[in-house]
Amino acid sequence: MAPLSVLPGRLRFETNSLVGDSDGCLLLEDSISALQGVTEVAASHRTGRILVRFDETRVTRSEIETQLDEALRAAALQKERGPEFSELRRSAASRTASSSGVGHFVMEMALHAFLPAPLDLLLPTAATAFRR
Numbered sequence: 471m472a473p474l475s476v477l478p479g480r481l482r483f484e485t486n487s488l489v490g491d492s493d494g495c496l497l498l499e500d501s502i503s504a505l506q507g508v509t510e511v512a513a514s515h516r517t518g519r520i521l522v523r524f525d526e527t528r529v530t531r532s533e534i535e536t537q538l539d540e541a542l543r544a545a546a547l548q549k550e551r552g553p554e555f556s557e558l559r560r561s562a563a564s565r566t567a568s569s570s571g572v573g574h575f576v577m578e579m580a581l582h583a584f585l586p587a588p589l590d591l592l593l594p595t596a597a598t599a600f601r602r
Contacts (some may be wrong), residue, residue, distance in 0.1 A: 489518040494545030501541035
């Protein structure tokens with residue numbers, strides 16, 4: 471698969487096979503993250519785009535592309551087999567819950583610090599709106 475964008479230490483790919491497949495995105499992120507030198511992987515089930523940030527001295531573009539192709543095949547196979555892969559969903563849900571919990575806390579603290587006291591009553595509504 472050819473990348474859409476190539477910058478030093480950063481690759482962006484796009485595939486229609488990930489659109490609507492959040493479990494496939496999680497599988498792909500876990501697979502690519504396992505490579506030594508990969509610092510960040512983000513796959514979007516909404517757009518089908520994949521962003522990979524990496525250390526060029528530790529991993530090559532071709533290694534990432536090979537791993538990506540294998541992960542996409544595994545995601546397609548998982549999609550064919552259906553919803554019996556609950557273990558992946560469970561780990562993804564816990565990862566999302568922990569990261570959104572930290573973000574929620576930071577957002578609440580920032581809103582409490584910067585909003586005047588009367589607007590503090592609107593904090594829960596404002597925090598919900600900002601998170602979306």
